[in-house]
Amino acid sequence: MPDRAAPATKLLIIGGAEDRVGKAKILKRFVKLAGGKSARIVIIPTASSFQDEVVTAYTEVFTRHGAESCAVVNPRTRIESDDAALARVIDEATGVFMSGGNQLKLAQVFAGTAAGDAILRAHQRGAVVGGTSAGASIQSEFMISLG
Incomplete structure (x- = not known):
């Protein structure tokens, strides 16, 4: 029998169009x-066509609700996503949040890369992994795209 129980894993899957302005x-x-207040959140806007706006909006709402810090991980290619430095940023996070947009782009950029593996490790160690729309769809074993 193991000495310690495995951490509880947490997913927060949001269908889309969540409230970011009101009570959120x-x-x-x-x-x-x-x-x-100890939350260290990584925002991944890679799926979005409006990445700057997404980063601004989520950073504002997460800090308004008490997060200690927000970092952005935004690789645009698989080569960028395979960077160990990006993986380290995710490894230090207590929460990873993926925006809406194109879930196929998320899969193409992250699957089988250092940053993608870091997201899986974050979930396995008990960090919350969340996302909205495409950021929610990417979290399943099977994903519908272009549909």
């Missing part, structure tokens, strides 16, 4: 699951 209850819950 679901995103407030994400911050809480990521550690509240």
Whole structure:
């Protein structure tokens, strides 16, 4: 029998069009699951066509709800996603949040790379992994794209 129980894994899968301006209850819950005032959140806007706006909006809502810090990991290619430095940023996170957009792009950029593996490790060690729309779709074993 192991000495320690495996950490509880946490996923926060959001269908899309979540409230980021008002009470933002679901995103407030994400911050809480990521550690509240100790939350170190990585925002991944790679799927979005409006990456700057997405980063600004999520950084604002996560810090408004008490997150200690927000970092951005935004590789545009598989080569960039295979960078160990990006993986280290994810390895230090207590929460990983993927934006909406094109889930096929997320799969193409992250699957089988250092950063993609770091997201899986984050989940396995108990960090909350969340996402909206494409960022939610990418979290399943089977994903619908272009449909």
